[in-house]
Amino acid sequence: MNTRVNKHIALITGVTGQDGSFLSEFLLDKGYDVHGIIRRSSVDFRQRIAHLEGRPHFHLHYGDITDSMAVLQIVSKVQPTEIYNLAAQSHVQVSFDAPEYTANADATGVLRILEAVRQCGLTATCRIYQASTSELYGKVEQVPQNEQTPFHPYSPYAVAKLYGYWIVREYREAYGMYCCSGILFNHESERRGETFVTRKITLAAARIAQGKQDCLYLGNLSSLRDWGYARDYVECMWLILQQDKADDFVVATGEQHSVREFCQRAFRHAGIELEFRGEGADETGICIGVSGNADPRLVGRTLVEVSPDFYRPTDVVNLWGDPTKARRLLGWNPQRTSFDELIRIMVDHDMAEVAADDAAARVRTNLAEYLEKGIVK
Ligand code: NAP
Ligand code: G4F
Numbered sequence: 001m002n003t004r005v006n007k008h009i010a011l012i013t014g015v016t017g018q019d020g021s022f023l024s025e026f027l028l029d030k031g032y033d034v035h036g037i038i039r040r041s042s043v044d045f046r047q048r049i050a051h052l053e054g055r056p057h058f059h060l061h062y063g064d065i066t067d068s069m070a071v072l073q074i075v076s077k078v079q080p081t082e083i084y085n086l087a088a089q090s091h092v093q094v095s096f097d098a099p100e101y102t103a104n105a106d107a108t109g110v111l112r113i114l115e116a117v118r119q120c121g122l123t124a125t126c127r128i129y130q131a132s133t134s135e136l137y138g139k140v141e142q143v144p145q146n147e148q149t150p151f152h153p154y155s156p157y158a159v160a161k162l163y164g165y166w167i168v169r170e171y172r173e174a175y176g177m178y179c180c181s182g183i184l185f186n187h188e189s190e191r192r193g194e195t196f197v198t199r200k201i202t203l204a205a206a207r208i209a210q211g212k213q214d215c216l217y218l219g220n221l222s223s224l225r226d227w228g229y230a231r232d233y234v235e236c237m238w239l240i241l242q243q244d245k246a247d248d249f250v251v252a253t254g255e256q257h258s259v260r261e262f263c264q265r266a267f268r269h270a271g272i273e274l275e276f277r278g279e280g281a282d283e284t285g286i287c288i289g290v291s292g293n294a295d296p297r298l299v300g301r302t303l304v305e306v307s308p309d310f311y312r313p314t315d316v317v318n319l320w321g322d323p324t325k326a327r328r329l330l331g332w333n334p335q336r337t338s339f340d341e342l343i344r345i346m347v348d349h350d351m352a353e354v355a356a357d358d359a360a361a362r363v364r365t366n367l368a369e370y371l372e373k374g375i376v377k
Contacts, residue, residue: 095155254335267303
């Protein structure tokens, strides 16, 4: 039997990721002590949480979800009341190249968290959220997808995540643990990794509009996704752990769009009107008009091309979530940020980031010139 305690101590694995950074902000605002697990790296990878470091209730611990000893040690030290297991090799395409590592992090990693809680004697006081995914529906057998829809995982990533989903259910039933899966559909933001399709598009739209890139190469333009805003989704993760009874929830907007449509709208927001012509690998996106500060010489040029390099051995092409249960039982609003608003947030951010990079590069060039001319020492 899991009882609610008055202390609010959260442990977040994957704290440096898109969701981990938003969730940290959300929980700190709610008065939690937030502990995050980070991996040692030779380069700086903490941009998303840099603004939180040094805050009195924010603590970081070195560890890795593939390392049982480290996980056990951190859980024992932190004595969390809530664990959010967000750590994962989260890129579907990469999972085809690194299937064994993906299984270790995304499947066995979940088991390590559950076992650490058991070994530390925290089953009665600690609740666990598992970052599950709409990729479980994979080669979809029903549209839209809800909590009853059969799973048909269609990548090494999805197969690993399916183990995570089932081991959470098993520990809930076998040991009465309060552990839940949020089956989250794609959620994006200005902090999204740059190789996921939405962020790749918004960055390219910004660079092309500012003359910094010639063309964007994409894979399957017809793929359909239910895209929401990550900042809204972390609230739902928290709500899932505040219920009387542990349960699993689909988290989605209930709207579906294609990669092509995302692309068209993102470019439009950057001042570039695209028309798609052709089919399959021969499809191209051509500029048919510009507005704002976009360069009029772009008109008539091919700005988007398909590259089979971005095709996947098996691709999930029809994700569309039904968030009825989350809306009804958690009181969560799936439509807080609209699709257009999400694109606006991402493109505005990337337009500013590309312009700032430009300004920084200009300062560097000027500085180099001044140093060369002896103007500054
Ligand atoms: P993300 O930006 O790729 O972040 C992944 C996080 O996991 C990073 O902090 C990463 O650390 C960490 N990590 C990876 N391998 C690790 C390991 N072996 N040990 C410890 N930490 C490790 O992913 P996200 O978009 O925030 O997604 C969060 C979680 O939700 C993931 O589990 C993902 O699979 C799942 N999910 C995401 C979506 C979505 O649309 N975003 C939808 C459904 C489910 P580094 O910074 O050191 O790499
Ligand atoms: O942005 P994506 O790479 O995201 P994907 O595969 O849907 O996975 C993301 O969402 C899952 C939830 O459903 C998470 F579990 C997972 O961790 C991750 O966050 O690709 C979206 C779609 C795919 O069908 C892909 O084939 O876009 C298609 N696509 C077309 N061109 C592309 C590209 N994807 C990427 N990454 N890059 C392209 O150039």
